[in-house]
Amino acid sequence: MKLKTTQQQEFLAARKTLHTAPRLSALVAAVAVTVLLAACGGGGKSDKASQTAAKVNKEEITVHQINFVLQRQQGLKPEQAEAASKQVLERLIEQELAVQKGQELKIDRDPKVVQQIEAAKREIIARAYVERIGESIAKPTAEEVSKYYNEKPALFKDRRIFSLQELAIEATPEQFPVIREKLQSSKSMAEFAEFLKASNIRFNGNQAVRAAEQLPLAGLDAISRMKDGDSAVTQTPTGMTVLFLVGSRSQPVDEARAKPAIEAFLGNQRKSEQVQKDIKALREAAKIEYIGKFAEGAPGKAGAAPASAPVAAATGDAPAAAAPVAPAASGLDANAISKGMGLK
Template sequence: MLHPGAEPFSTHNKDLDKMAQRLINPRISLLTAVVAAALLAACGGDKGDKASQTAAKVNKEEITVHQINFVLQRQPGLKPEQAEAASRQVLERLIDQELAVQKAEEQKLDRDPRVVQQIEAAKREIIARAYIERVGESVAKPSNDEIAKYYNDKPALFKDRRIYSLQELQVEAKPEQFETLRAKLDASKSLNEFVEYLKANDFRFTGNQAVRPAEQLPLASLDTIAKLKDGDSLVSAAPNGVSILYLVNSRSQPVDEARARPAIEAFLLNQRKTEAVQKDLKALRDTSKIEYVGKFAQPAPAAASAPAPAELPASDAAAPAPAASGLDPASISKGMGLK
């Protein structure tokens, strides 16, 4: 069965991607406390003086426990039992970094215009991110009713969840060739037969395949893909031709509401934070004087062609289904536009 006019198998929400990167892993604070306690004990306990916070001295400069903790906070996959070994590895890297900084300052590289520009750019980004995080902190968590409604409204993601074995072809073709390709694909007994037709008629194409659970597919395309039966295809126009998504086979693997709840709550909360930030920035733009200068004062040129739909990562073997024994918030976030 052919489904012409289906939306391209593509694109994640970039705004949600950015917001998700700023979420804090709840295990970080516990891990930091464990590391801090271990390091302070190694330093002889917290005696209230600066020495108790010093992990190493590099010439005249000190590296502190707080610096080590800050680096560890950016490694959310770390387990508490790994804290001691990880803290020592971090300390060695900080020592190397301090040596490089001291030598760079000796050579006055910190005054190099390019370095100064990078420092200022990083500073602006950090401050802006802090403000955006502050805006997000005011957002309320979704209620139990909202979580239940989302679960019931997305059967393809939960109640009727499936694991999909997919193949994708990107075929270079002219618009007048689209219908011929659709008809040939519909008449082909298999995708391999269609591929042989492309080769015989000198069509240029690329292909890849992957096994993906529902939560790792683009959320905007999931309902369309969920309607496919094994052997069905989706055909859509691409900037340079035609994109074809072929469902080799699939298997049912539903997820109950109890297992889905943490991932749904995280997604809805992230979505609200994104909306709050966008609303706040719009209000700031509306109340600020923004003047475009020079070439930027001119109307923007016509938009370039949209990029081709994102391809599935090539895979020689089936990728593991991370949510097979439970719904992993990290994996579901990929399909929901989060990372």
């Protein structure tokens, strides 16, 4: 049973963005004013000169370049703006020196470098197109927010924080009955694990604390119906996974506090659906011809697998941070103890 889904990651990402965006905007504005005032100190200079922060040989580094970098800094406080802008400028100067030397050595003409530049350009344009689509998406209404809130009691009204243990067991179908029987009679996961060891049945375990919104929507209702001490079994290609609910505590969220996260989540969901729709229409209108070995099993042919959705690559949403390879199916990280998304 996996404890992470793209939809849940989008929900968490939406809340994080929602909380940080106002502060980030204020920070960028403060930084921009600070840098512009510093650059404009020479009264009689031209507008172009006022936008120049430094010159590296014959090339200029502008205030706009500094502001662009600062916009991408997370956790930067307004009072740190002036110092941060100077540090960014120094990094940009060093970068410019490296670029100039690279051009002198004709590294910018290296086929691999050219390919990387083109790939980055394509990604930026595709992301901008997706963002343009998002600008036209209507904000969820109050009725839609309330409807979602009421339809997901396990996420809000009846929200709980779960302490979970999970075992990924390597077993054959013939061993399943004995394992299930022992699981039912065991008083704890530790006792069950001792049985597996004594029976020379290989397994790996993980544990973590997860809030309701950190569990997959598809499995949340089932987990929310579990009582402390209950376990759930999922069959896997190599055996089975046992999820054990060690304990839980109630931590409900009212609609007022949930509203911003729901609005952001529904907005992102609507944006994703619109992007899928647009890309589908573009594919249908375009003339796409697969050549050589790629023609075999190409999308649209009988028996061919459907094309994968291009949204993830085009939106520019950062993929989930790569966690250590977890032996358990859910990917629970024993070292990552989370208390939810700040809904306390």
